[in-house]
Amino acid sequence: MNAAPTWASRWGVAVTGALFAVAIGAGYYLGGTAPAPIELGRRGGPDVRVAHSTGRDLTLSLRGPWSLEHRAPRADGFATWRRATGDARWSFRAVGDRIAIDGPAHSSLAGRVRVRAASIRDGARPVWGTLDLAADDGALRAVATLDLETYLLGVVGSEMGAAFPIEALKAQAVAARSYALARAARARHRPLAPTVADQVFRPAAEIPASILRAVDETRGEIIGTRSDPVKAYFHSTCGGATRDAAPDFDPSSPIRGTRCGWCRHSRRFSWVRSYRLDDVTRALEAVGVQVDGIVRTVRVLEADDSGRARVLGIVDRRRTTKLSGDRFRTAINRAVGRDRSRRLLSTRLTVQPTPDRKGLAIKGHGWGHGVGMCQVGAAGLARTGADYRRILETYYPALPVTVAWGAETPTP
């Protein structure tokens, strides 16, 4: 079988050039001006890999020109298996470690499959970039590969909302660019998750003008340097102060905590939760904490400079067991599951017994882990007239913003 280079140099360029050549942005207005339809193409930066789906099967609608490449189980490279210029639908199903492919008048069993097309859709979901499929013990995993600047168009609006002030969106674009670059460099084999586990990524058929502007006007700008990008964490609402990343959240991170006076209007700024002691006991036991009988109370033994509980004491009838604030929050949130109204929103908290002494009343501030940029605070700071550089200096104190890459010549 032929390897891919001939195809890639001759025909692949045409596909990449045509990639995303769809009118997007129609219907969005900013400052009273409708943006002109744009072509996404290849926008710049290194490629990133993002998990698309894991399941038993996947059906894709392709708009041409498209190609399917195969890779045999022990082969080195991909070889073109089918290609055409018209539209087509292909179905893929995991059969052990192989992929069964069904499409127009063809079927096959492949080790791996790479899908390229001018446009790929998974049902109503657009897929950006090329899609690699691999089967592992009956599970079909799909991973998209696309350039970082294009990836950001699917992240910034999902993480912050297109209606946020433009300078806050620009700060979000720089933070998300740095995070993705740092995360990809440190765990190359593992694709970025399209969820809060990394960054929420939702490719869409239309991109709001504010998001395009935020990404394009900060092109290539990152926190740290190209060779040492900062994994620029961010979160919804700090509740008055962000925290140092080290030593508890990420021991190797240089991100320091700071005061924030711009998220007070958030409805997550302060909150109260109460949990029954037997529920707390079950939640802790489910993450491996040993409790003798029922938890009697929980005490904050040590708080950090930002007021977050670093160490909690879980008191039962015999002893006090130490547990980190982050682990306590994870345990509670796993136990409450999908009930968002019962989630413990942060570790910036104090604990009291409930009046009947059968539960814990927890008062807290903020929502999220508290490291790096406070998104609601960034919006508040932007409304005071601060530009994105000042927002970044505020939430990533003493860390440089540098330009890791500039404008790229668009692929013809």
Ligand SMILES: [Zn+2]
């Ligand atoms: Zn804040």
